[in-house]
Amino acid sequence: MIPILLEWKKPKGKVVLERRPWPDVESAQYECVVAEGGDVDIALRSINLENPIALKYINCRTDDDLLTFVSLYGDPFGFGDLKYRPVYRYLTDTDYLELALFALAGERQNRNRSHIEAVLHDIRLKPVFEFFDSGKARVIMSAPSLYAFMAMEVAAAGEAGATLRKCAHCQELFLIGPMTNRRDTAIYCRDRCRVYASRARKAGKGGRDVGPET
Ligand SMILES: [Zn+2]
Numbered sequence: 732m733i734p735i736l737l738e739w740k741k742p743k744g745k746v747v748l749e750r751r752p753w754p755d756v757e758s759a760q761y762e763c764v765v766a767e768g769g770d771v772d773i774a775l776r777s778i779n780l781e782n783p784i785a786l787k788y789i790n791c792r793t794d795d796d797l798l799t800f801v802s803l804y805g806d807p808f809g810f811g812d813l814k815y816r817p818v819y820r821y822l823t824d825t826d827y828l829e830l831a832l833f834a835l836a837g838e839r840q841n842r843n844r845s846h847i848e849a850v851l852h853d854i855r856l857k858p859v860f861e862f863f864d865s866g867k868a869r870v871i872m873s874a875p876s877l878y879a880f881m882a883m884e885v886a887a888a889g890e891a892g893a894t895l896r897k898c899a900h901c902q903e904l905f906l907i908g909p910m911t912n913r914r915d916t917a918i919y920c921r922d923r924c925r926v927y928a929s930r931a932r933k934a935g936k937g938g939r940d941v942g943p944e945t
Pocket residue numbers: 898899900901902903919920921924
């Protein structure tokens with residue numbers, strides 16, 4: 732796969748969730764993410780199926796999860812200005828990515844092409860030259876947004892033949908199989924979950940073997 736480049740911005744300061752009135756409905760409120768103190772540049776240079784950003788996004792289940800994600804990687808769609816971004820938009824888009832990932836890397840018999848096409852539709856990668864000090868150059872694909880980068884991770888997981896699994900301890904989704912550095916038998920997303928699950932079993936049932944490694 733041609734390398735994917737994302738040049739993006741993340742908030743420099745604190746990210747908080749605020750309630751704002753809905754513009755046209757006096758009684759309605761919506762949550763929004765507000766970043767204070769400007770942005771800093773970040774660059775992502777390749778897709779890593781061991782720990783894809785798309786899965787960190789999909790695994791956001793609470794407001795706090797979402798705030799942590801935005802503080803680490805920025806707004807998936809905007810470029811800098813995070814103010815007053817409704818939270819419902821984020822959470823809807825994690826659903827789209829999750830559906831596509833399930834379609835590509837979940838149960839093959841349940842593959843739903845419309846979910847995949849919906850996520851891939853707006854990626855619009857742009858070829859750019861990357862120049863090296865040696866004077867050589869190569870073509871890489873530039874992603875227009877963090878969301879597009881995550882959608883490409885979803886596509887790469889499908890291309891690699893990785894499989895989606897839910898952690899038996901923390902319930903987060905993770906990838907197993909080719910390019911993921913995890914065995915097909917892994918049932919925990921990380922070592923920490925395997926250890927916690929083992930301790931819980933020992934405490935509850937007087938000790939059993941530790942499950943397969945991640
Ligand atoms: Zn886990």
